[in-house]
Amino acid sequence: MVELREDMSESTLIADAKLGRELDADTVAKLRNVPILQSLAVDKLVCLENADNVYLKDAETVAVQGEVAHFFWILLDGELRVSQVTTEGHEMNMYVLPPGSAFGEVPLLANLPTAVNIRSVANTRLLRLDEDGFWTLMTACPEVRKAILGNMAMRIQKMQSIVIHQEKMASLGTLAAGLMHELNNPGAAARRAASQLRENLMRLHALSAKFTRIKMTQEQKECILDLQAYALSVKAPLRMNSLEQSDAEEALAEWMETAEIENAWKLAPTLVSIGIDAKGLMCAHSEFPAGEFSDALSWLEAMVSSMQLVATIEESIGRVSDLVHAVKSYAYEGKGQKQTLDVNDSIHATLVILGHKFREKEIVLEKDFAADLPLLNTECSGLNQIWTNLLDNAIDAVSQKGHIKIRTWTEVIEKDSTTSQKYIGISVTDNGSGIPIVCQRQIFDPFYTTKQVGVGTGLGLGIVHRIVEQFGGRILFSSEPGNTEFVVRLPTGTA
Known part of the structure; x- marks a missing residue:
């Protein structure tokens, strides 16, 4: 049995392993369960006559990440735990190798350092070929060579998939801060709009209650309904350049102040945004007394503002949905x-x-x-x-x-x-x-x-x-x- 400390490497195994070169019936039977040897006739197992038997206890080291590899291994009994040390210095368990696993060909064939740490789980038995024995096996046994190269290709493909996945996760990581910013903007806009919408609804309720106590003439009702119908027909705020918009708001606010409208400068921008000017309000001006005219315009502004706030909320939620859809499409494609x-x-x-x-x-x-x-x-x-x-x-x-x-x-x-x-x-x-x-x-x-x-x-x-x-x-x-x-x-x- 090979006595190993946890910090022992492959070079130490060379000196301490007790060798057993005979392929007894039990070893042959176990080799028949190794996938890369299954196509090999029993008499061809002579290719492995130079392999050493290595017996390990629990948690003993087989390979060390970063060290030069010297052996090709076949696991006959027990299990091996594969782990990797991250760039931050943390060791992460990756997977467990079951009996019948063959490994070590990639660093030998590609002349690469060992990419992972490998340790035994409980009592473990392995066959080990040194570099000379491995190259003899590759030369003398074409069937095994073909299987080993196929196994290596599969490992490299899996490694490439892992690298691509890690790159995708890295890409998503670098985009995360920007995505949070992207999600925060529409989220904050929707929250502000919802808060303003609540205030508008309360104002609409108070004004509606006030109007129920007033006996309105047929002309007043028709005037209000006409303004309401026009306001609801405008699907989006009008597009004006800054100078045109400023002039229109100033003109309407000054006219409303002359008509004794409360908060004229606050109401004007919303009414201008749907194309209402002083001419459009002449009907209401002539039909309502000053106080009631002010309430009517405040009610109209609250309704128009509420519709625009609903559009803002819809647009913001739509933006969030677009971002979520894009991230899902990116991550799960x-x-x-x-x-x-x-x-x-x-x-x-x-x-x-x-x-x-x-x-x-x-x-x-x-x-x-x-x-x-x-x-x-x-x-x-x-x-x-x-x-x-x-x-x-x-x-x-x-x-x-x-x-x-x-x-x-x-x-x-x-x-x-x-x-x-x-x-x-x-x-x-x-x-x-x-x-x-x-x-x-x-x-x-x-x-x-x-x-x-x-x-x-x-x-x-x-x-x-x-x-x-x-x-x-x-x-x-x-x-x-x-x-x-x-x-x-x-x-x-x-x-």
């Missing part, structure tokens, strides 16, 4: 198996989420979306991350009041003389400073960034390139000062 994706909708959701960044820099955004864009039928995910990274880079690249254009279209490209491929094209163009020529060859390399330290991770465009390739597409770019364009082409089927 790509879940499940086969799916149908609308590229225009995907881009729109990303634009909603990034909206605060466009407004902060007063960026002019030009959109040119093709109306007849076909849907994407795919099992891939990560579409929103493409637009997030491209647009975020463009926003960082342009100066205050810069210009960004995003365009979609369809095109057919001939593959050979008999077949052609239909593509969805997407371009993101900005008028920023451009990408230096010396940097352009490395722009899609992982961890390469032209941004300042602490601003960029260098993962963005590498992730974009990988996702585009997963969709079977291509990404190209051209850049010079004042004009940088990234073009993504995604296949939709044979034309």
Whole structure:
């Protein structure tokens, strides 16, 4: 039995392991349950005759994160717990390896340090091949080599999925503050409007009660009903420039003061916003005594203001709903198996989420979306991350009041003389400073960034390139000062 301290590494295992090179019947039976060896005939298990038996107690170390790997392992009995130390220094349990698991091929084949910590759970038995034995196994046993390489490809694919997921979570994290700001604005607006609406309803109730005690003539009733019908017919405040609006409010307020209307300067802006001027109020002025005329205009203003406040609340709630929908679309896009994706909708959701960044820099955004864009039928995910990274880079690249254009279209490209491929094209163009020529060859390399330290991770465009390739597409770019364009082409089927 190998006696290990928890801080012991693979190099220590070499010296302390008690070796057992015979493949007894029990070992052979357990090897038959190892997925990568199941296709191997019993007589071919001689490939493992140089493997060492390693016996561990509970919580003993098999591999240490960051150390150079020296062994390929096959777990025969017991379980192994896999954990990883985060950048903050916290160790996080990831999963448990069951009997029959084979591991260690990735660092040996790719010449990478061990990416995780691995420790035993209770009593554990493993077969261990050193580097020479591993390469002998890969050379002498084609069936095992094929299985190990397949296993490695699956691990790398899983690792890539984890990296893409982490990048998506990082992207959402960087957007969280902006999203809270985006949600706070309409939320605060709706709350203010609701509070003002409550005051208006109380004022309307008091004025209505006052009118019930007054005996109104038929002419007065008709005049009030006409004003009410006109006010309700105006669906939205009129659009006027600042000077026109100021002049109209001042003229109406002065006329109302002459007519002894209370709070004339407070009532005037609301009445002007629906196109009412002194001429429109002459009927009520002639039919009502001064005091009752003041109450009638106050009642009319309260009704108009209430309708506008309801519109504000509707607009604010609609804005919140749009943001929630955009975040859900962004976060859950790509879940499940086969799916149908609308590229225009995907881009729109990303634009909603990034909206605060466009407004902060007063960026002019030009959109040119093709109306007849076909849907994407795919099992891939990560579409929103493409637009997030491209647009975020463009926003960082342009100066205050810069210009960004995003365009979609369809095109057919001939593959050979008999077949052609239909593509969805997407371009993101900005008028920023451009990408230096010396940097352009490395722009899609992982961890390469032209941004300042602490601003960029260098993962963005590498992730974009990988996702585009997963969709079977291509990404190209051209850049010079004042004009940088990234073009993504995604296949939709044979034309």
